Amino acid sequence: MIDLAAVREDTPGAAERVFLDSAGSSLPPRPVLDEVISHLRREAEIGGYVAARERADDLAAGYEVFARLMGAEADEVAFTDSATRSWLAAFDAVPLGRGDRVLVTEVEYGGNAIPILHRAREAGFEVVTIPSDSRGQVDVDALTGLLDERVKLVSLVHAPTNGGLVNPVREVAKAAHDVGALVLLDACQSLGQLPVRADELDVDIISATGRKWLRGPRGTGVLVVRRSARDRLRPRLVDLHSGEWTGPDEIELRTDARVYELWECSIADRLGLIAAARYALDLGIDEIAAEVRARAERLRAGLRELPGVEVRDLGVERSGIVTFTVEGHEAGAVREHLARHDVVATSSHLSSTRIDMTRRGLEGVVRMSPHYFVSPEQVDRAVEVVAELA
Template identity: 40%
Template sequence: MFSDKDIARFRAETDGVQKVIHFNNAGASLPSNIVRDTVIDFLKEEATIGGYEIQMKRADELDSTYDSVARLINAQSKEIAIVENATAAWNAAFQAIDWQEGDEIICNRPDYASNYLAYLHHPKKPIIKVIPNNENGDEDLEAFEKLFSAKTKLVSITHMPTNSGHLAPAEQIGEICKSKGVLYLLDACQTVGQYPIDVEKIQCDMLSATGRKYLRAPRGTGFLYVRESVLPKLTPYTVDLHSATWTGEQTYEIREDARKFENWEGNRANQLGLKVAADYAYEAGLENIWQRVQVLATQLRDGLRKMEHIHLQDQGIELGGIISFTVDGMAAPDVMFWLLDRGINLSWNGVPNTYLDMTAKGLKEIVRACVHYYNTEEEVSLFLKAIEELGS
């Protein structure tokens, strides 16, 4: 667990906390100063000596990004592809599967819109099966096992959705997928940097993540993990001269590591920012981060629970740093702007973000407050005081 001295250091290394109370960490966290400065310094040097030239000059440093990301999730560097965001990572994996007519996907109810839209949009029109929830809001694992058939091609799970702090039982789902011999893709967009991800414990075959959220990396960064044993089974939907080599007039060879899902061009300054952010989170300790997030989230939920005009909307036994709620007589966007005027950042979600989960809960929209380890108990108290004013 972090000490008060640790929190003070994290805040001293994050200039943004002096300006705002930032509870929009599930949208984009405040980066640490070292991440900010790394990106700016790289861009300055790029503008001075040239983009390709700095890439050659700092090639080893850039290449070590793969090691840093791999270390963060207990993977190998050759299993990591650096891409521009989580959706790009997720689609790179999804589109690389050899889909056939009649193939089935099993997903969970809080699945993210971009993922579900990809199922619907795919030309092979895979059959979609949704894991039902127990009364407590968690995935019903007994019902999940019964959804498998000979045509099940993929289990696609959103680890933590965009509209609540619900944490899917990723490890138990991984055990079931392994016993069934079915590919397992985990969308860890909201959990990498918040929750201690270990791909060996989860047993996922693929994992997609972003940099800008709980990892505190620059916007425009993300990564894809693909298990080494699965890499030969996946064919990238698109290739270029980085992911493949043109060997003859009618021949080419696709590279064997996860970088076959990348393309040649990319933001190298942001890539280096991603590396620094991954190192920062690893050194802070993901177990420590997760404990701190849960302490602050519990304080915030407990405070909201006491207010008659507030209705918490999170469901599940284990909850993370995304706190979703509604306010009597006030639209979610209006709540966001009201708080923004008072120096408090948060966001809101509507039905299209997580259609299945929102409609199952009978919700049209939710307010989303998302704490991180650099936030403080005092900030939570100020937030609760502001929310209380809405009911007066």
């Protein structure tokens, strides 16, 4: 069990307000904050290059840290500046052309859908949506009916941005691999609140961010590329970190996942990201998942008691994302009402998950995402504030 008093002591902002937006950008704990600030100070004293060399061993150790966290090998881990950059670098490396198919789910995120559709216009491949089942998660039987040798990639969102469901990743991966398709898992909303292990989920690629449930700095991301998928990818966004200029017209690219990294990055933020991963590992991912689940279910139960409030979360297994609507009130207006009472939440709208929101007839939902540092009493306080509107 997580020591609530200790993690709240590490999170000063948790005492000042009811923070329910870890699905947006969470509150970093003190060790992360201290790591980032101390390195920035060191850069101001001796310069960025020298300061980075001082921390070379710590930076190198970060690959092992994330390998432990994500069920991978250290040479399968790369660091980027966001989940978007991780996802784009991997997607861009998948060879695609006319006659090929890319499958997406109904909860595909807009940040993924736009580059998929943009590239489809240029390369001529087909984009096909996998139906959801009656519980809202990807329909594995329907997926099986769509899979054949034309399918080169399945883009799978682990936990969508606009609701609490968790997709059945392992089942999707098995079906996709039976026809030789790659699986790119968007773990942006799951890493840090749920176990996300490449070895257990059996996906080929995982993209994720530092700023959300992992509680790292903004401007940080991670990418896992399994060895088994490495030779099937063609990385294109490369520079002098990704490869070496070996002759006047010759280059040699790295053979590990770091071929997807670029030379320039914020060393302070990367050290903070590694500190965030260590913090999560010290607490225990299973323990974190249990605490987040308990907070989310308490919140859902309280909201369901309110007249005019409808909880919109689907799925069999649910994440820490809680979404709802309040009759007669637009989602953005509810968010602002909460803010006036020191409850930090957000809203999710049609443009972020157009297929799913259109299917369910929703223009927007209020989104709350309580992490383990939120006390049960604060969860109840958030319900009370919503009740004032309802």
